[in-house]
Every structure is written in structure tokens, then in C-alpha cells.
Amino acid sequence: MNLVDKQLVKNKMGMRLIRNKLIKQLFLMATLFAIIILGTLLYRIFTQGIGYLDWEFFLSFASRFPEEAGIKAAIIGSLWLMAITAPISLILGVGTAIFLEEYASKNKWTRFIQMNISNLAGVPSIVFGLLGLTVFVRLLEMGRSIIAGGLTMSLLILPIIVVASQEAIRSVPNDQYEASFAMGATKWQTIRRVVLPAAIPGILTGGILALSRAIGETAPLLMIGALTFIAYLPENIWSGFTVMPIQIFNWTSRPQEEFHYVAAAGIIVLLVMLLIMNSIAVFIRNKFSKRY
Amino acid sequence: MSKSVSEIIKEKKRRKFLPGYLEKAAPIIFGICAVISVFTTVGIIFTLVIETITFFNRVSIIEFITSTDWYPFTEKAPSYGILSLVSGTLLITFIAMLVAIPVGLSTAIYLSEYASERARRIIKPILEVLAGVPTIVYGFFALTFVTPLLKGIIPGLPIFNALSPGIVVGIMIIPMIASLSEDAMSSVPSSMREGALAMGATKLEVALKIVLPAALSGIIASFVLGISRAIGETMIVAVAAGSTPKFTLDVTESIQTMTAYIVQVSLGDASYGSTIYYSIYAVGMSLFVFTLLMNLLAQYISRRFREEY
Amino acid sequence: MLTVERNRPMASSISPIKDNSIYTVRNFNLWYGADHALNDICMDIPTNKVTAIIGPSGCGKSTYIKALNRMVELVPSVKMTGSIDYNGQNIFNPKFKVEELRTSVGMVFQKPNPFPKSIYENVVYGPKIHGIKKKQILDEVVEKSLKGAALWDEVKDRLHENAFGLSGGQQQRLCIARCLAIEPDVILMDEPTSALDPISTLKVEELVQSLKKEYSIVIVTHNMQQAARISDNTAFFLNGEVIEYNKTDQIFSNPTDKRTEDYITGRFG
Known part of the structure; x- marks a missing residue:
């Protein structure tokens, strides 16, 4: 006599297979839910905003009248902000990554710095805004300027760049170091001529993704006091400024329905900009990924 | 070739071609970058703590933690x-x-x-x-x-x-x-x-x-x-x-x-x-x-x- | 048990021939953490000869050759005692710069490891880091080194293509050319043919033969036939010790130690 009743197993098998199929469909639906939402979101914004998207929109300043409102000051402000944030965060981030991967001995201090950076990545962006408000705007007396905003944004995306750069540096195989050292190269020569060139694609990909995070951030700049209504272009790094997400926030919070369409038009511009940046990042990643 | 490569290298060494100062400066420069990263955290905590202390000098911490009334914009008794x-x-x-x-x-x-x-x-x-x-x-x-x-x-x-x-x-x-x-x-x-x-x-x-x-x-x-x-x-x-x-x-x-x-x-x-x-x-x-x-x-x-x- | 009847190397085994030696190694010990990887090595390496190091895997032969240009220091937790003199200077002397040592002692690795750059850039890497910038000199260096590595005819028309497009054997010869470019005195080779096909192996072996006129070569190999074919002297390593070090003919025809005999006749390893 068998301990296992084969007939019973057979009978149950049908039920088990049906359950497997049903729940698989459920999982699939959940997966599609996210995609449908993204589709809806893009469709809504496109249909709402496309009517307001013309040359005038790019060439006009903010206005009380929805038909006349434009995004010129915000685009230029965002570009200014990037021009400050990109070099500062990249230099600090890559420098930190090189220090942690190449120079620091693996002791409790290094672990402390590492833990610090990963925790910094989880701090809400608005808290960085408080930091910027106190340190840059008040303590260093930079005022509500582009430089204060740019520095705050640099600190915000610093942890992302550090982690991406560390991964890129770590992916350079050991035999490349050996080859260089065996030629009598010093550590810095090896880093500069072998490690960094090999790690640059990864660093750039991470950097661009971090910058696209910065370009869409609103909350910290609200804290810094980026203006929401501005009718001039910034002249230098000490000027007041606005950026695209802040302009969009401003239009969104207006009660008039028409301004929501203006906001949608602004969002289209912002999303297109992000799309371009992400495409560049994906392009770099694909072009240089299969090397070793 | 007029001079052999190894001779040129030796000569360069003698004239201290090798950027020794860069070699020593590199870890320091990168170390400073890492310290700035750490200082971000220090800055955040410092900022929050100092200003929060000022706040609690004016408002009771017990009220802050236990009360369910948040009316900061009331003129008379916020x-x-x-x-x-x-x-x-x-x-x-x-x-x-x-x-x-x-x-x-x-x-x-x-x-x-x-x-x-x-x-x-x-x-x-x-x-x-x-x-x-x-x-x-x-x-x-x-x-x-x-x-x-x-x-x-x-x-x-x-x-x-x-x-x-x-x-x-x-x-x-x-x-x-x-x-x-x-x-x-x-x-x-x-x-x-x-x-x-x-x-x-x-x-x-x-x-x-x-x-x-x-x-x-x-x-x-x-x-x-x-x-x-x-x-x-x-x-x-x-x-x-x-x-x-x-x-x-x-x-x-x-x-x-x-x-x-x-x-x-x-x-x-x-x-x-x-x-x-x-x-x-x-x-x-x-x-x-x-x-x-x-x-x-x-x-x-x-x-x-x-x-x- | 080997550890019980541990043989101190006899005076005769320090050097098989009365020649000028480029390396003098005395009582050299090395540990990875608690693991005693090299035990009391005494060994002279003669100038302009091919010295082969054979032994079963894990016997310390790779560790030893990497100690000769201090590459072994890249491993954390490594500890060393004893002395290695290169041209009469102790290489562990703090005044003796490791970069200078490695400039005159080149190394070729087990797996070809060209840089992901053009063939040309790979060869001039060494000269460039040592401060040579003149295009004319660099061009000459490239031609001379690639000819020296018997690669020139195969690549002269595509010097600016990526080195990763070369075959495994060509990559390994490129690595040898890269090493020749700074005109070292010694070339250390760590199983340079273990990742190559037989035809490429043959080319590299011929190359080693022709290079010994100008360079002192130390080659680690797991292939005894290779050692017999190309080397002048052979050292047999076992469990981190030099068991026997002698002229290659002597070692292979008439080994004095029973363990050497066992190894070369294929009884273990």
C-alpha cells in the first residue's frame, strides 16, 4: 500500500494549476496597473497642455493671464541651476568615491563615511531645503540666489553620484590595476590614466540620472526661496531665480482652470527635457557597457 | 634612436620629473571631498538641532509632542x-x-x-x-x-x-x-x-x-x-x-x-x-x-x- | 611528511651557476594573514638567463614572482621578512622607490590584460607615465617594442584600433610589447601561456628565447615541458619552499631530490 494516494494528488493537481493561472493573471494585472497609470498620466498631460504649447510659451515670462504666461524665466533658471549643480556635485561626488575606493583603508572611519552617505540618500529633500536655508541663504549670506539653490541641489544629489561612481570604479577589473602598477606607474597615474577612463561611462550615466533628479526637484528650492513669479532673466549667480518645477507648482496651485493647462504645458517641457537627459544616459550606458 | 628609452626615463627621474607633489596631494584632495560629504550630514543635524532648540525656548516641548492642536497662525494664542x-x-x-x-x-x-x-x-x-x-x-x-x-x-x-x-x-x-x-x-x-x-x-x-x-x-x-x-x-x-x-x-x-x-x-x-x-x-x-x-x-x-x- | 623533514636549501642550491646575478634573495618569508606562503627562500637569479619556476599549484611560485617586483603588496594583510636584493639594493628599503623597481622590472601576467585603448596607446602607456611625450620617440618605441614582441607585422596597419579586437595570443604579445617599451632589465612572466592556444604558446616561447639576449627572464610555469624547452635554470617549489634549484638539464635528467623526481615524472601535481 502506498503512503501517497496518487489519485488524490492527481485530483488536487487540477485545482492547483487553475489557482496558479488565476493568480498569475492577478500579478500581471498589478504589473500593468503601473504601466496604465503612466499612460494615463502622459495622455492627460499631453492633451491638456498641447494647446498652450507654442513659441510664445517659450518666449514669455510669467503672467497673470493664462494665455500670456510663459516659461522662459523658468527654463533659463533651470539651466543656470544645472550649470552650478553639475560641476560641484560631480567633482565632490567623484572625489569622494575615489577616496573611498582607492585611498581609504577599510576601517571603521571608512565604514562611518559609507553609512553616512547611504543614509544621506534617504533624507527627505525638503530637509536639504532647511539646510540650504540656514547655511547658504542665512549663514553664508548668499540670499535667495541661484548659487544658494545650486549648492543645496549639489548636496542633495551628492550621495547618488557618490554611490554610482563607487560602483563604476569597483567594476574596473583588478588586472587593469596590476598592468599599470607593474609598469612602474604611481597610484595617481593609475587612477587618472586607467581607472577613471574605464569608469567614466558609469560615472556619467549616474551623474546624468542624478542631475535629472535635481532638475525635477521642487521642495528644497521652495525653501531656499526661489521666486514663483519672476519677470526677468538672472544676470549672475547672485540673482533671484525660478525653475521649471516651481513655475509648474505655482500654476498648479492657481484656482483658475486655465492655469492648469498652462501647468500641463510646462510639465510637457519638463518631461521632454528629462527624456532627453535619460536618453543620453541610456545611450552612454549601452555604448560603453560591454567592455571587459 | 639617439638615446635609449631607459636612459631618457632615468634622466627624467633624476630631474624629478615625476609629479611627486600631485601624488601626495591626491589623497588629501579626495579626502577633503569625502569630508564635505560627511559635513552635509553634520550640517543637517547642526541646523535642525540649533533652530529647534530656539523653538523649544519659546514653545513647550511637552505641548509640541502631546497636543493635537496645530494653529501657528492664530494671532492671539498660537x-x-x-x-x-x-x-x-x-x-x-x-x-x-x-x-x-x-x-x-x-x-x-x-x-x-x-x-x-x-x-x-x-x-x-x-x-x-x-x-x-x-x-x-x-x-x-x-x-x-x-x-x-x-x-x-x-x-x-x-x-x-x-x-x-x-x-x-x-x-x-x-x-x-x-x-x-x-x-x-x-x-x-x-x-x-x-x-x-x-x-x-x-x-x-x-x-x-x-x-x-x-x-x-x-x-x-x-x-x-x-x-x-x-x-x-x-x-x-x-x-x-x-x-x-x-x-x-x-x-x-x-x-x-x-x-x-x-x-x-x-x-x-x-x-x-x-x-x-x-x-x-x-x-x-x-x-x-x-x-x-x-x-x-x-x-x-x-x-x-x-x-x- | 614534508614538514617534518624540512630541507634547508643547501649552499649549492642558492645559485646553480657562478654568474652575475641580478636578484639575490635571502631567507625570504611571506605570510598571507596566518598562512605561511613562502618559507625561507634563498635563491639567486642570474643575469641574461631564463629562469623557470615550476611546482604544483598553490606552491607559492606566483607569490614569489610577484614579490620580486613587490606586486604582492597589493594583497592586503601580506607580511614579509628577509631580504630581496635587486642589483645589490634591498627592494624593501624605504628609500628604494617601488615605482623605480617596477620601471626596470617588467611583468607579464597569466591572463592577457591590455588596456581598453588602441594598440598604440597600450604600448606607449609606460613611456608616457615616465614623462616621454615626444611623438617621434613614441612612434619609434611602438615600432621597436612591437617588433621585439614579434607582433609588428600583424598589427602595423591597425595601430589605432582597440586592443580588445586582437586574439588572445596577440593580446599577450601586446602585453609583452607594452612591457618592453620602457626597456626593463628583467621581465617577470607569471604563467604567460596558460590562457593561450598551442600555436600562440609556441610563438610566445620563441619570443622568450629571443628576448633572453637582452633581458633577464623569470618565468613561472605549470608546464614542465615548457620549462625544459625554454629555460636555462629551473627552480622547483613545493609548499612555499625551494626544493631544488639547478641547471635545467640537471633538474630534468638527474634530480637530486626525491620530491623533484616525483613531480617531474608526474607522480603528483
Whole structure:
């Protein structure tokens, strides 16, 4: 006599297979839910905003009248902000990554710095805004300027760049170091001529993704006091400024329905900009990924 | 060749060609970069602590922690009881997790256990795009699409309510939970799956009884990180949840979160040095502590309960 | 048991021939953490000869050759005692710069490891880091080194293509050319043919033969036939010790130690 009743197993098998199929469909639906939402979101914004998207929109300043409102000051402000944030965060981030991967001995201090950076990545962006408000705007007396905003944004995306750069540096195989050292190269020569060139694609990909995070951030700049209504272009790094997400926030919070369409038009511009940046990042990643 | 290469090299060495100073300076320069990174944290804590202390010199800390009345803008007798803001924040977080956990986890199971390589290649970039959408765009979506949609289902729903931004915060977090959980499940070795499949288990049984328990620590950690993200989310709630701090569990009411309060003050004209000005630091401090605890908890879970294969 | 009857190397085994020696190694010990990887090595390496180091895997032969240009220091937790003199100077002397040592002692690795740059850039890497910038000199260096590595005819028309497009054997000869470019005195080779096909192996072996006129070569190999074919002297390593070090003919025809005999006749390893 068998301990296992084969007939019973057979009978149950049908039920088990049906359950497997049903729940698989459920999982699939959940997966599609996210995609449908993204589709809806893009469709809504496109249909709402496309009517307001013309040359005038790019060439006009903010206005009380929805038909006349434009995004010129915000685009230029965002570009200014990037021009400050990109070099500062990249230099600090890559420098930190090189220090942690190449120079620091693996002791409790290094672990402390590492833990610090990963925790910094989880701090809400608005808290960085408080930091910027106190340190840059008040303590260093930079005022509500582009430089204060740019520095705050640099600190915000610093942890992302550090982690991406560390991964890129770590992916350079050991035999490349050996080859260089065996030629009598010093550590810095090896880093500069072998490690960094090999790690640059990864660093750039991470950097661009971090910058696209910065370009869409609103909350910290609200804290810094980026203006929401501005009718001039910034002249230098000490000027007041606005950026695209802040302009969009401003239009969104207006009660008039028409301004929501203006906001949608602004969002289209912002999303297109992000799309371009992400495409560049994906392009770099694909072009240089299969090397070793 | 007039001179041999090795001779030239020796000569260069003698003339101290080698940039020895750069060699010594490099670690110092990079070390300074690392120190600046660390100083960001120091700066955040320093800022929050100093300004919060100023705040508590004016407002009783006991009132702050225990009172449910948050009326900072009342001229005569302003009251600062953070519990209303905390309850608003937790309400949003709760709704968000109700959306994000089931959908995110299901997506992760589908991607890791069922999806073909081709489907994965299509779906994962879409999730990445969803994760890259700026939060202000989600805020706009909550206010102009989700709220009107919900109004059709719940008549009398006010424009500003907790439900709509809560759902949208949840949508925002789906990609994060999906991708972190999928990472955890993908790292379960396929030999464990094969063992079960070879005995006639269905894919569902493998997913729920083998993979899910093995990847549990990573999955729970992703939930905790999701909660941390929801607590710190700012623009969606600032746009769509309103600005009426309320100690309530009613999702159809307008509420205010900690983050939205900070935004409200920074948009207004609270003068530097006023109690209201300092209150945003006290709220910011609470926010920082909440999210830091969540992040540390997530790290602890994924480290402490990590299965070694 | 080998550890019980541990043989101190006899005076005769320090050097098989009365020649000028470029390396003088005395009582050299090396540990990886608690693991005693090299035990009391005494060994002279003669100038302009090919010295082969053979032994079963894990016997310390790779560790030893990496100690000769201090590459072994890249491994954390490594500890050393004793002395290695290069041209009469102790290489562990703090005044003796490791970069200078490695400039005159080149190394070729087990797996070809060209840089992901053009063939040309790979060869001029060494000269460039040592401060040579003149295009004219660099061009000459490239031609001379690639000819020296018997690669010139195969690649002269595509010097600016990526080195990763070369075959495994060509990559390894490129690595040898890269090493020749700074005109070292010694070339250390760590199983240079173990990742190559037989035809490429033959080319590298011929190359080693022709290089010994100008360079002192130390080659680690797991292939005894290779050692017999190309080397002048052979050292047999076992468990981190030099068991026997002698002229290659002597070692292979008439080994004095029983363990050497066992190894070369294929009884273990």
C-alpha cells in the first residue's frame, strides 16, 4: 500500500494549476496597473497642455493671464541651476568615491563615511531645503540666489553620484590595476590614466540620472526661496531665480482652470527635457557597457 | 634612436620629473571631498538641532509632542501640537502603502517568477520612467485627475483630501518597492526553485512558499524604505492634500502633513526670527528623525536577516 | 611528511651557476594573514638567463614572482621578512622607490590584460607615465617594442584600433610589447601561456628565447615541458619552499631530490 494516494494528488493537481493561472493573471494585472497609470498620466498631460504649447510659451515670462504666461524665466533658471549643480556635485561626488575606493583603508572611519552617505540618500529633500536655508541663504549670506539653490541641489544629489561612481570604479577589473602598477606607474597615474577612463561611462550615466533628479526637484528650492513669479532673466549667480518645477507648482496651485493647462504645458517641457537627459544616459550606458 | 628609452626615463627621474607633489596631494584632495560629504550630514543635524532648540525656548516641548492642536497662525494664542501633522503624515503613508505594497509586490513576483526575458526588458524601463517622474508632476496628476475621478465615486469629496494624494504617493512608490523586492527575489538561487519545481510544484507555490520566504528580509526592507519615502514626500501632498492640520482618520477630509506645513510657511511671509519660522525646523527635525529611524530599520532588517547562500 | 623533514636549501642550491646575478634573495618569508606562503627562500637569479619556476599549484611560485617586483603588496594583510636584493639594493628599503623597481622590472601576467585603448596607446602607456611625450620617440618605441614582441607585422596597419579586437595570443604579445617599451632589465612572466592556444604558446616561447639576449627572464610555469624547452635554470617549489634549484638539464635528467623526481615524472601535481 502506498503512503501517497496518487489519485488524490492527481485530483488536487487540477485545482492547483487553475489557482496558479488565476493568480498569475492577478500579478500581471498589478504589473500593468503601473504601466496604465503612466499612460494615463502622459495622455492627460499631453492633451491638456498641447494647446498652450507654442513659441510664445517659450518666449514669455510669467503672467497673470493664462494665455500670456510663459516659461522662459523658468527654463533659463533651470539651466543656470544645472550649470552650478553639475560641476560641484560631480567633482565632490567623484572625489569622494575615489577616496573611498582607492585611498581609504577599510576601517571603521571608512565604514562611518559609507553609512553616512547611504543614509544621506534617504533624507527627505525638503530637509536639504532647511539646510540650504540656514547655511547658504542665512549663514553664508548668499540670499535667495541661484548659487544658494545650486549648492543645496549639489548636496542633495551628492550621495547618488557618490554611490554610482563607487560602483563604476569597483567594476574596473583588478588586472587593469596590476598592468599599470607593474609598469612602474604611481597610484595617481593609475587612477587618472586607467581607472577613471574605464569608469567614466558609469560615472556619467549616474551623474546624468542624478542631475535629472535635481532638475525635477521642487521642495528644497521652495525653501531656499526661489521666486514663483519672476519677470526677468538672472544676470549672475547672485540673482533671484525660478525653475521649471516651481513655475509648474505655482500654476498648479492657481484656482483658475486655465492655469492648469498652462501647468500641463510646462510639465510637457519638463518631461521632454528629462527624456532627453535619460536618453543620453541610456545611450552612454549601452555604448560603453560591454567592455571587459 | 639617439638615446635609449631607459636612459631618457632615468634622466627624467633624476630631474624629478615625476609629479611627486600631485601624488601626495591626491589623497588629501579626495579626502577633503569625502569630508564635505560627511559635513552635509553634520550640517543637517547642526541646523535642525540649533533652530529647534530656539523653538523649544519659546514653545513647550511637552505641548509640541502631546497636543493635537496645530494653529501657528492664530494671532492671539498660537498652539503647536505636532500630533495633527503627524497623524496627517501617517494617514497619507497608510493609504500610500495600501496601494504600493500589494501592487509593488505583485509586480516584483511577476517580473521575477513569471515574466519572460522579453517582457522584463520592456517592463523594467517603464518602471524606471515612472520612478523618474518629478513629484510635482504627480501632484498635478493627483489634483487634476485623481481627485475629480474620486469625486465621481464619493460624492461630496472636497477638492483637498487625504485619499487622492495618498493614492498617488502610493503610485509613486510602486517602482521602488517593485525593483527592490525583485532584486531580493532574483538573488534567491535558482537551484532552490528547481528543487521544488522538480517535485511538481506550481510556479505559484514556488513563488509563495520558497522564494518569498527566502527573500523576505529584502522585501520587508523595501516596504520600510517605501514608508520612509512616503513620510518625506512633499509636493504631492502640498498640492493636493490641503492645509488644514487635523487629528483625524477620515480619509475624505483635508489634512496637512509635516512636509506640507514646511512648504506652507516657506511660501508665506513668516519673518525671519518669528516663532513660526523656527517651527519649521522643529517639524523638520521630527521628519528627519522619523525617516532616519525608518532607513536604519531597513538597513538593520536587510543585514540582520539576510540569508547567506 | 614534508614538514617534518624540512630541507634547508643547501649552499649549492642558492645559485646553480657562478654568474652575475641580478636578484639575490635571502631567507625570504611571506605570510598571507596566518598562512605561511613562502618559507625561507634563498635563491639567486642570474643575469641574461631564463629562469623557470615550476611546482604544483598553490606552491607559492606566483607569490614569489610577484614579490620580486613587490606586486604582492597589493594583497592586503601580506607580511614579509628577509631580504630581496635587486642589483645589490634591498627592494624593501624605504628609500628604494617601488615605482623605480617596477620601471626596470617588467611583468607579464597569466591572463592577457591590455588596456581598453588602441594598440598604440597600450604600448606607449609606460613611456608616457615616465614623462616621454615626444611623438617621434613614441612612434619609434611602438615600432621597436612591437617588433621585439614579434607582433609588428600583424598589427602595423591597425595601430589605432582597440586592443580588445586582437586574439588572445596577440593580446599577450601586446602585453609583452607594452612591457618592453620602457626597456626593463628583467621581465617577470607569471604563467604567460596558460590562457593561450598551442600555436600562440609556441610563438610566445620563441619570443622568450629571443628576448633572453637582452633581458633577464623569470618565468613561472605549470608546464614542465615548457620549462625544459625554454629555460636555462629551473627552480622547483613545493609548499612555499625551494626544493631544488639547478641547471635545467640537471633538474630534468638527474634530480637530486626525491620530491623533484616525483613531480617531474608526474607522480603528483
